[in-house]
Amino acid sequence: MRAQGRAPTTDGAASATDTRNALDLAARPLGGFEAATAGFTLFAAPLSRVLDVELSALEAQGRGQIVSSPRVVTADRVKAIVEQGSELPYQAKVGNGVSGVQFRRATLKLEVEPQITPDGRVVLDLDVTKDSIGEPTAAGPAIHTKHVQTRVEVENGGTVAIGGIYEQLNRDDVTRVPLLGKIPVLGALFRHRARRDQRSELVVFITPTVVGTQCETSGAGDAEAGKRGPEAGGAGSTRQPLCQ
Known part of the structure; x- marks a missing residue:
């Protein structure tokens, strides 16, 4: 499988x-x-x-x-x-x-x-x-x-x-201008905040x-091979399993 x-x-x-x-x-x-x-x-x-x-x-x-x-x-x-x-x-x-x-x-x-x-x-x-x-x-x-x-x-x-x-996934991304983004009050003008919900x-x-394949070795199959004789399976040979 x-x-x-x-x-x-x-x-x-x-x-x-x-x-x-x-x-x-x-x-x-x-x-x-x-x-x-x-x-x-x-x-x-x-x-x-x-x-x-x-x-x-x-x-x-x-x-x-x-x-x-x-x-x-x-x-x-x-x-x-x-x-x-x-x-x-x-x-x-x-x-x-x-x-x-x-x-x-x-x-x-x-x-x-x-x-x-x-x-x-x-x-x-x-x-x-x-x-x-x-x-x-x-x-x-x-x-x-x-x-x-x-x-x-x-x-x-x-x-x-x-x-x-x-x-x-909930995440807040903040991008800002270096130095200017850290200025109190006015720094908000140089920052961008984005919230990501995914x-x-x-x-x-x-x-x-x-x-x-799924094979089966049934007794019925052996009997059928025996009826056919040596011509079916060969003299002294072992019958192969019957496969579907």
Whole structure:
């Protein structure tokens, strides 16, 4: 199985959703698990093929940015982990009052465990973590963490888009003329203050694709090969598995 993810961020610009290409659905409860609470959108397999084009168009228009585009191959019911980021140093006590430098990770991390159903669909256990560097402290920079964990079922080749991870940025920028901008009262004439409010949302797109073949070595197949005799499989040869 190949799980392929994209994580674009949007800058909050108003946009219209084409209801012909996207369908908002609630997660289907599976095995006693409740439906996912994080908002997500399911795309059918034919629509997933044009998803890369749509994301590239958003990035070209300045309305989004593709943060990462990892690909990973894993087996059925085997967890795969994709992680990208950096390690930040901070001061910590290591014992007897002695302080030392240790490191903490600030990463974009995706954990996915797929399960292929008998009808060819894929159940995904997803765990997405997005860390960002925060304000500096005496011990080191703070780390802001955003986390989404859910389970969803999607068709082979379809795409699930998980959202709901928002980030609010409020910043005051001040530009001024050197020396003149610091003059009391009159300095306001030589200063410019701008407030920047930006809201972004992290959206993770995951497209599971079943690769390879599914083989079976049934007793019925062995019996059929025996009926055909040596001409079918060769005298003394071992029958190869029947593959779909």
